[in-house]
Amino acid sequence: MANSPQAKKRARQNERRNAVNKARRSRIRTELRKVEEAIASGNQEAAAAALKAAQPELMRGVTKGVFHKNTAARKMSRLSSRVKSLG
Template sequence: MPNTESAKKRLRQNEKLRIQNRSLRSRLRSQLRRVHEAVKAGDHAAAQTEFRTAAKRLDQAASKNLIHKNAAARSKSRLNKMVKSVAG
């Protein structure tokens, strides 16, 4: 248990951030799953729409240091490749 006031405050802040990060990470993973499902179903239009949202969520997660910016770029690249393979 924290003893100082600043340590107590830091504990409160960490708990709040942990809950926020968990929520954002969950939203991100759900969106990525939607893209994968659309690609698997062969629905190009739906995959394209879901990819746009997923790219936005990946960028938001990277900007908040939830994931590394290169990891976000790599994920977007791979998703885009999958979405384009459905069209062909």
């Protein structure tokens, strides 16, 4: 348990950051799930639109430190190739 004032403050900051990061990760996963559902339905226009909406959300997660840059790039690459193959 945190004893020093600095450690107590750090614990409070970590709780807040954890909540923010959890919300951001959840929002990104929701966007990715929408792309997956559009791909599963076979509608290329809907899948492309969902992918276009998911990309900035995923990249924002990278800049905020929720995801690694290569992880986001890999996800985007795989999703975009799957959307392309629908056509």
